[in-house]
Amino acid sequence: MDYVSTRGAAPVLDFRGVTLAGLASDGGLYVPRAWPELSHAALRAMRDLSYAETAVRVMRPFVGASLDGAQFARLVHTVYDDFGHPAVTPLVQLDSRHWLLELHHGPTLAFKDIALQLLGRLFEAFLGDSGSGITILGATSGDTGSAAIHAVAGRPGMRIVMLHPAGRVSEVQRRQMTTVMAANVHNIAIEGSFDDAQALVKALFNDAAFRAEMALSAVNSINWARLMAQVVYYVFSAVRLGAPDAPVSFAVPTGNFGDVFAGHVAARMGLPVRRLVVATNENDIVARALALGDYSRQRVLATASPSMDIQVSSNFERLLFDLADNDGPATAARMAAFESTGRLAIGPEILARAGERFLGVRVDGATMQQTVAQVHETTGLLVDPHTAIGIAAARVAAGSTEGPIVSLATAHPAKFPEAVERATGIRPPLPRRIGHIMDRSERMTRLPADAEALKAHMRALAPAREAA
Numbered sequence: 402m403d404y405v406s407t408r409g410a411a412p413v414l415d416f417r418g419v420t421l422a423g424l425a426s427d428g429g430l431y432v433p434r435a436w437p438e439l440s441h442a443a444l445r446a447m448r449d450l451s452y453a454e455t456a457v458r459v460m461r462p463f464v465g466a467s468l469d470g471a472q473f474a475r476l477v478h479t480v481y482d483d484f485g486h487p488a489v490t491p492l493v494q495l496d497s498r499h500w501l502l503e504l505h506h507g508p509t510l511a512f513k514d515i516a517l518q519l520l521g522r523l524f525e526a527f528l529g530d531s532g533s534g535i536t537i538l539g540a541t542s543g544d545t546g547s548a549a550i551h552a553v554a555g556r557p558g559m560r561i562v563m564l565h566p567a568g569r570v571s572e573v574q575r576r577q578m579t580t581v582m583a584a585n586v587h588n589i590a591i592e593g594s595f596d597d598a599q600a601l602v603k604a605l606f607n608d609a610a611f612r613a614e615m616a617l618s619a620v621n622s623i624n625w626a627r628l629m630a631q632v633v634y635y636v637f638s639a640v641r642l643g644a645p646d647a648p649v650s651f652a653v654p655t656g657n658f659g660d661v662f663a664g665h666v667a668a669r670m671g672l673p674v675r676r677l678v679v680a681t682n683e684n685d686i687v688a689r690a691l692a693l694g695d696y697s698r699q700r701v702l703a704t705a706s707p708s709m710d711i712q713v714s715s716n717f718e719r720l721l722f723d724l725a726d727n728d729g730p731a732t733a734a735r736m737a738a739f740e741s742t743g744r745l746a747i748g749p750e751i752l753a754r755a756g757e758r759f760l761g762v763r764v765d766g767a768t769m770q771q772t773v774a775q776v777h778e779t780t781g782l783l784v785d786p787h788t789a790i791g792i793a794a795a796r797v798a799a800g801s802t803e804g805p806i807v808s809l810a811t812a813h814p815a816k817f818p819e820a821v822e823r824a825t826g827i828r829p830p831l832p833r834r835i836g837h838i839m840d841r842s843e844r845m846t847r848l849p850a851d852a853e854a855l856k857a858h859m860r861a862l863a864p865a866r867e868a869a
């Protein structure tokens with residue numbers, strides 16, 4: 402399987418290459434040169450498979466010769482046999498045609514575990530016993546940091562340095578990071594905002610000498626392997642609701658457009674997907690882009706669904722490239738214009754093609770809160786604010802869409818207890834398997850928002866190779 406950059410000017414790489422590279426050298430994102438096919442017969446044969454068995458079949462063509470079949474299957478089973486629910490991603494029925502796909506049964510209670518747990522194992526397999534190991538560096542405002550730490554903790558050949566803004570992440574989110582005691586995990590509380598932490602990470606990646614010295618790597622959602630892992634649950638749920646013989650729609654709470662792009666990949670592979678509902682909060686850049694052809698950056702607003710508080714949806718570039726029939730130079734020109742002006746106009750032809758599958762829906766905070774309350778009243782279920790945005794958007798779309806609609810539950814309600822309590826009067830408790838974080842001791846280092854201080858701190862850490 403060959404991977405090409407959306408900007409057409411980076412080397413073609415195999416699966417191992419794109420997994421370790423993350424971003425392409427021309428600033429673009431890697432995508433497969435062609436989509437592998439899932440025939441109707443192959444889909445029907447998946448109805449009785451476990452999640453891990455389905456995952457092996459769906460992902461196998463993307464991996465190509467980078468791992469041998471038995472090794473890949475072992476790795477996938479190791480990851481998904483260890484989730485907090487035997488179905489891995491169970492479906493729960495909300496009403497006669499509306500289902501919830503629970504993606505929050507991983508170790509940190511957010512859907513990001515599904516892909517990051519696999520990515521950690523892939524890094525381990527690819528780094529093997531070669532070289533001196535890598536340092537994964539990132540900044541987090543919450544979910545991504547803890548999921549990445551849990552994916553890397555204790556694995557040989559890699560260590561992780563995760564920055565968060567001191568005092569500005571919730572206690573649960575902080576403890577999910579700082580109570581991990583593996584020697585290769587380094588939490589840093591930066592005296593500043595999330596943007597300050599993010600700017601430090603960028604500065605270190607842009608310092609070519611330091612980047613090489615540390616063998617810096619990233620695990621953010623531009624990494625192709627993460628998207629690949631997310632294709633699986635679209636297939637797994639759809640075949641349980643009648644696919645390929647009946648099409649299914651999905652409503653996806655969206656920030657960086659990674660999760661919903663994985664749904665598009667499933668459709669491109671042959672899964673009959675009627676609609677992909679792109680649900681946003683007030684930070685609605687992709688909803689505006691899909692409705693009006695206007696992809697333009699605005700100020701980020703802080704909402705009760707913080708993991709969707711994003712004004713630049715990185716993975717949208719992958720959709721633009723696909724809808725432009727893999728035209729790299731045209732995509733590069735569009736993205737260059739966006740980077741210099743903050744605006745990208747999507748032409749009527751591409752907009753019409755996107756409209757055949759995608760429907761953008763913006764959900765405001767009041768509607769989100771009513772949805773949390775209403776779902777609780779009618780079903781007894783507690784849903785988190787991100788999930789509620791998807792459900793509200795699914796209800797808007799239901800009028801113009803036939804057949805079953807699956808809303809993706811991207812976080813466990815206990816990750817956002819204040820918002821859930823405001824809507825329902827009930828404070829969701831942490832599941833027992835992670836409750837211990839509230840009485841464990843924490844470990845982190847506090848640093849000023851200063852690149853030189855951070856570099857000096859990182860140089861003094863134990864080497865990646867020995868750390869685990």
Ligand SMILES: *Cc1c(COP(=O)(O)O)cnc(C)c1O
Nearest residue numbers: 655656657658659660708811812
């Ligand atoms: C990351 C995240 C999202 C957004 O997913 P994208 O792939 O960035 O679109 C939605 N909900 C939760 C809970 C998340 O953590």
